[in-house]
Amino acid sequence: MLDFATLDALRAHHPAWRLLRSDHAPLVASFLYRVFVAPNVRVMPAADLAEALEDELYALRLHLGESAFPRAALDYLNDWASADRGWLRKFYKPGTDEAQFDLTPATEKAIAWLTQLAQRQFVGTESRLLTLFDLLKQMSEGSEADPAKRLAELQKKRDEIDAEMARVQSGDVALLDDTGLKDRFQQFTQGARELLTDFREVEHNFRQLDRRVRERIALWEGSKGTLLQAIMGERDAIADSDQGKSFRAFWDFLLSSRRQEELTQLLERVLTLPAVAALQPEARIRRVHYDWMEAGEHTQRTVAVLSQQLRRFLDDQAWLENRRIMDLLHGIESKALALRGTPPPGTVMEVSQPGTDIELPMERPLFTPATRPVIARLVLQAGDEDIDAAALFEQVVVDKARLSRHIRQALQDRSQVTLHELLSRQPLQQGLAELVAYLQIASDDFRTVVDEAMPEPILWQAVTVDGEPMTRSARLPRVIFIR
Numbered sequence: 001m002l003d004f005a006t007l008d009a010l011r012a013h014h015p016a017w018r019l020l021r022s023d024h025a026p027l028v029a030s031f032l033y034r035v036f037v038a039p040n041v042r043v044m045p046a047a048d049l050a051e052a053l054e055d056e057l058y059a060l061r062l063h064l065g066e067s068a069f070p071r072a073a074l075d076y077l078n079d080w081a082s083a084d085r086g087w088l089r090k091f092y093k094p095g096t097d098e099a100q101f102d103l104t105p106a107t108e109k110a111i112a113w114l115t116q117l118a119q120r121q122f123v124g125t126e127s128r129l130l131t132l133f134d135l136l137k138q139m140s141e142g143s144e145a146d147p148a149k150r151l152a153e154l155q156k157k158r159d160e161i162d163a164e165m166a167r168v169q170s171g172d173v174a175l176l177d178d179t180g181l182k183d184r185f186q187q188f189t190q191g192a193r194e195l196l197t198d199f200r201e202v203e204h205n206f207r208q209l210d211r212r213v214r215e216r217i218a219l220w221e222g223s224k225g226t227l228l229q230a231i232m233g234e235r236d237a238i239a240d241s242d243q244g245k246s247f248r249a250f251w252d253f254l255l256s257s258r259r260q261e262e263l264t265q266l267l268e269r270v271l272t273l274p275a276v277a278a279l280q281p282e283a284r285i286r287r288v289h290y291d292w293m294e295a296g297e298h299t300q301r302t303v304a305v306l307s308q309q310l311r312r313f314l315d316d317q318a319w320l321e322n323r324r325i326m327d328l329l330h331g332i333e334s335k336a337l338a339l340r341g342t343p344p345p346g347t348v349m350e351v352s353q354p355g356t357d358i359e360l361p362m363e364r365p366l367f368t369p370a371t372r373p374v375i376a377r378l379v380l381q382a383g384d385e386d387i388d389a390a391a392l393f394e395q396v397v398v399d400k401a402r403l404s405r406h407i408r409q410a411l412q413d414r415s416q417v418t419l420h421e422l423l424s425r426q427p428l429q430q431g432l433a434e435l436v437a438y439l440q441i442a443s444d445d446f447r448t449v450v451d452e453a454m455p456e457p458i459l460w461q462a463v464t465v466d467g468e469p470m471t472r473s474a475r476l477p478r479v480i481f482i483r
Contacts, residue, residue, distance in 0.1 A: 081101065423458060448480060
């Protein structure tokens with residue numbers, strides 16, 4: 001409820017409202033949108049993020065003057081991640097000492113609201129009305145318990161489908177006009193962005209659960225069984241909540257290879273329509289379902305962190321280590337009590353005389369301004385050399401991203417696949433260079449197993465110097481990609 005007290009509390013404490021009130025709001029919102037939201041980046045190392053912000057600050061200082069944004073990029077990032085701001089989340093991954101940054105849900109909400117302030121060339125209303133009407137129909141039909149009414153509704157739908165099939169067979173095909181296509185595509189784009197935003201909030205909720213579990217384990221003084229019962233009760237409550245059920249249904253739907261292929265085909269066909277192409281959609285719309293999968297995987301990894309915490313608590317090795325530490329502490333206490341009545345003779349501890357380091361002002365080095373490079377304005381003149389540029393157009397570039405997508409698609413419905421099976425589905429197009437790229441991807445990006453005892457022949461088509469087709473082959477150990 002938006003009463004005065006609620007809004008006053010949000011204005012004082014909510015990070016999104018603090019961001020909109022900040023003097024640096026244009027810098028924060030534009031930079032974080034460009035780095036995190038637009039490319040759908042979930043986590044970025046501190047060094048890379050600071051380097052990108054330093055470039056942004058340098059460009060702004062050239063435009064606004066040297067006095068604009070005087071602090072270092074890393075200082076700004078740490079300030080944005082502080083508790084007073086809450087615009088970034090700073091954390092450390094297990095096993096690393098480099099800080100990582102991620103957006104908070106409040107910051108993404110503020111950025112999403114700012115994007116809606118821009119004036120749109122076309123504002124569609126028909127698609128939203130149809131969506132709302134369809135949702136009402138789904139709720140009404142899904143909650144109807146009377147079999148007679150359900151059958152009557154299904155019969156009505158069947159009659160409508162039969163009538164439409166009859167019209168199509170007679171040549172009367174109803175097509176959407178350009179306005180309808182633009183309206184629905186704009187609604188789809190907005191919904192796709194909002195879904196990515198919701199993923200970050202779902203991940204934040206699971207992370208809050210993980211934090212509560214860690215705090216409870218650290219402060220628990222009762223029995224282990226009671227603690228496990230409380231923790232598993234909270235875990236089941238999250239999984240069985242409306243949010244958990246909705247996320248699980250979404251994840252099961254998206255993991256279906258048939259659904260992914262259907263989404264890919266639909267997007268390819270819709271984006272080639274002239275009315276949709278005239279809107280100049282973003283390039284990431286073509287692979288938005290893969291962005292959904294990446295965001296969902298990130299959320300699943302957050303849930304895996306909670307499971308790892310429980311496994312560490314149940315680890316007998318950790319329990320024995322704690323027992324050994326307690327024994328050492330008890331031994332130290334016993335020896336201290338035994339020596340209490342007979343203190344050691346002589347000096348036990350010495351403290352050096354306190355002093356101060358005197359540093360005169362004239363001994364400090366003066367500030368040395370950075371030297372800016374001077375670029376000479378030279379006029380390039382065309383040379384008289386007659387160079388054959390054909391070699392520049394004969395370079396072979398292997399698209400590793402296409403090969404990685406092919407491997408992931410093959411592993412969606414199977415737990416493992418061999419290199420020979422991959423090449424039987426999609427033969428080599430660039431010969432030995434593409435085969436070497438597959439082997440490099442296997443060692444860098446995927447979990448693989450090499451079976452030296454089972455060699456496999458790899459065949460591909462090539463062209464001789466005279467232009468005649470020929471078949472080349474390579475004999476390699478069996479390479480197995482594992483999901």
